[in-house]
Amino acid sequence: MLRTWILFKRNVGLTFQVKGRLSELVVFPISTLVIWGMLFSSGIITRELIGPLLVINILWAVGSHAQGQINMPLLMDLWAREFSEIMREGVSISEYLMAKALYGLSVGLLTLTICALSIPLAFGGGWLELYLLFAPMPVVILTATALAYLFTGVVFRYGRAFGFLSWTGLPFIIMLSSPYTPISTLWYPLQLISYLSPFTFAFEFVRSQELRWLLWGAIEAALLFGVCYLYLRFAFSYACKNRGLDKI
Amino acid sequence: MIATPPAIAVSNLRKSFKNRAGTVEVLRGVSFTVEKGETFALLGPNGSGKTTTLNILSGLLSMDSGEAYLLGQSLGSRKTAAMVSFLSGDSQFQWSYPGRKILNFYLQLAGKSWRDISDLIDRFKLEQILDRTWEEYSNGEKTRIRLTRALLKNPQLIVLDEPTVGLDPNFAEELRKLLKEQHDRGTTILITSHYMRDIEELASRIAFIHNGRIIKTGTLQDYVVPNTNVEVTFRQLPEQAAQFGAVNGNTLVTTLTDLARVVAMGDVLAVHSRDEDLEDYFIALTKQVEESAEVTGA
Numbered sequence: 244m245l246r247t248w249i250l251f252k253r254n255v256g257l258t259f260q261v262k263g264r265l266s267e268l269v270v271f272p273i274s275t276l277v278i279w280g281m282l283f284s285s286g287i288i289t290r291e292l293i294g295p296l297l298v299i300n301i302l303w304a305v306g307s308h309a310q311g312q313i314n315m316p317l318l319m320d321l322w323a324r325e326f327s328e329i330m331r332e333g334v335s336i337s338e339y340l341m342a343k344a345l346y347g348l349s350v351g352l353l354t355l356t357i358c359a360l361s362i363p364l365a366f367g368g369g370w371l372e373l374y375l376l377f378a379p380m381p382v383v384i385l386t387a388t389a390l391a392y393l394f395t396g397v398v399f400r401y402g403r404a405f406g407f408l409s410w411t412g413l414p415f416i417i418m419l420s421s422p423y424t425p426i427s428t429l430w431y432p433l434q435l436i437s438y439l440s441p442f443t444f445a446f447e448f449v450r451s452q453e454l455r456w457l458l459w460g461a462i463e464a465a466l467l468f469g470v471c472y473l474y475l476r477f478a479f480s481y482a483c484k485n486r487g488l489d490k491i
Numbered sequence: 492m493i494a495t496p497p498a499i500a501v502s503n504l505r506k507s508f509k510n511r512a513g514t515v516e517v518l519r520g521v522s523f524t525v526e527k528g529e530t531f532a533l534l535g536p537n538g539s540g541k542t543t544t545l546n547i548l549s550g551l552l553s554m555d556s557g558e559a560y561l562l563g564q565s566l567g568s569r570k571t572a573a574m575v576s577f578l579s580g581d582s583q584f585q586w587s588y589p590g591r592k593i594l595n596f597y598l599q600l601a602g603k604s605w606r607d608i609s610d611l612i613d614r615f616k617l618e619q620i621l622d623r624t625w626e627e628y629s630n631g632e633k634t635r636i637r638l639t640r641a642l643l644k645n646p647q648l649i650v651l652d653e654p655t656v657g658l659d660p661n662f663a664e665e666l667r668k669l670l671k672e673q674h675d676r677g678t679t680i681l682i683t684s685h686y687m688r689d690i691e692e693l694a695s696r697i698a699f700i701h702n703g704r705i706i707k708t709g710t711l712q713d714y715v716v717p718n719t720n721v722e723v724t725f726r727q728l729p730e731q732a733a734q735f736g737a738v739n740g741n742t743l744v745t746t747l748t749d750l751a752r753v754v755a756m757g758d759v760l761a762v763h764s765r766d767e768d769l770e771d772y773f774i775a776l777t778k779q780v781e782e783s784a785e786v787t788g789a
Contacts, residue, residue, distance in 0.1 A: 249596065249599045253596050256588075257587070257588065260587050260588060260592070261587055278761075310511040319585065322583070323584060323586055324581075324582075324583040325583060327551050328582055328583075328584065330551060331551065331572070331577045332552065332601070333550075333567070333569040333571065333572025333573065333600075334600065335566065453734060480553075482551045483507065483551070483552060483553045484552075485508065487543075487546050487551050488551040488552070489551050
């Protein structure tokens with residue numbers, strides 16, 4: 244646990260080392276809030292319609308940050324070629340990833356806090372929006388972490404060239420998760436694909452406010468996390484056997 | 492009396508990699524033992540299996556079969572990591588991180604404090620450079636940071652892969668001096684290098700590895716034979732000269748046996764007798780092994 248804490252502090256240190264990187268944490272949530280929040284508060288579109296869209300966009304921003312802040316520091320360690328140096332110090336891959344996950348969670352929660360405070364303060368949102376924002380958060384963060392582990396596994400298995408998944412993977416999966424329309428309106432085969440993503444359940448909850456969606460989402464997110472973690476362990480063993488950790 | 496385990500025990504290590512062309516066997520049963528306090532060198536041409544062996548020992552790569560122990564412990568364990576340091580000549584760190592934070596991170600992982608390494612800081616004159624970032628360091632400064640990082644846990648065993656690569660002669664000399672001091676303190680050292688001077692000055696035993704096999708192990712005296720070679724300097728190097736030994740400019744290092752034929756080849760300016768050193772041995776042995784592999788089709 245101590246090593247995880249040391250690795251976590253290093254992640255924080257690396258982010259704050261380049262002050263400009265702090266903008267990464269706020270640009271996306273703030274632009275999301277400005278674009279969708281203005282629509283929300285202006286009354287151009289009805290509140291019933293725009294409210295869920297605002298919340299879904301914030302959930303997207305939080306999930307994206309949680310996943311990105313797990314994958315990007317890992318990629319930076321691979322690009323800088325320090326990953327193998329850390330592994331040589333007897334740090335286990337579980338400790339290393341746990342630190343990354345804690346960091347991703349912290350950034351996700353920070354993003355959520357910024358957005359949650361901004362909705363009532365800047366755009367006149369109420370308790371309903373805050374409830375719709377906080378209730379699906381465990382599903383969103385768990386899914387984002389699972390996907391971060393999946394993308395990490397792909398990088399371990401196929402090499403650092405697949406690091407592009409860190410910034411393209413999650414938006415692609417969100418687009419398949421029926422973010423803006425009820426899932427029932429999708430073409431049936433697409434519905435089946437959408438149900439594979441726990442994000443779909445979180446978004447359905449926001450639109451319908453039915454808790455059963457969250458329950459199903461939590462079960463699927465937990466399953467997805469387990470599968471992705473197993474894949475990551477397999478990919479790590481594969482890299483140790485076939486490539487060497489210094490050549491990922 | 493209880494026998495203490497050797498610092499490094501490697502037995503019948505095998506490793507192969509699959510690529511598009513098929514399976515490449517990189518290690519074909521490597522075995523060697525390094526006793527505590529020894530400085531042991533692993534020599535061999537590029538692609539012979541040195542770095543693969545070191546990567547297996549450092550836990551970055553898993554072996555296909557065989558056994559390996561460091562200080563009696565299994566590879567990659569936390570206990571091993573606490574006692575062993577690995578230093579590669581091209582170890583890299585986060586480019587935007589200053590030396591102070593790099594070292595602080597590894598100090599924390601090792602459970603040490605800055606006070607524990609104050610002598611290293613003085614010795615490598617680090618205080619003036621610690622607040623610059625990794626990307627701002629010169630090669631020599633990077634090596635000073637790498638070395639401090641390797642020595643900060645006061646390891647019982649240091650594994651070095653090409654430690655002097657990219658260093659100017661003064662700093663390479665300083666590094667060798669430091670490694671000798673570590674050896675005098677009882678630290679075991681395993682080193683690979685293409686700079687024969689590193690090996691000649693540091694190693695008490697040397698193993699030659701070629702095509703994934705250890706083909707000879709011995710002391711420096713086993714490799715260096717006095718007055719067996721001659722250095723022949725030509726006005727213009729004959730085309731066939733390379734068949735008779737190692738060429739450097741217009742000078743050929745050859746054996747006494749071939750001297751008469753070599754002298755007859757061209758206009759000779761000077762002939763000097765010369766000890767056969769490790770480099771001569773390295774070149775001759777590599778050539779010999781490659782020739783015998785061609786004959787047997789291996």
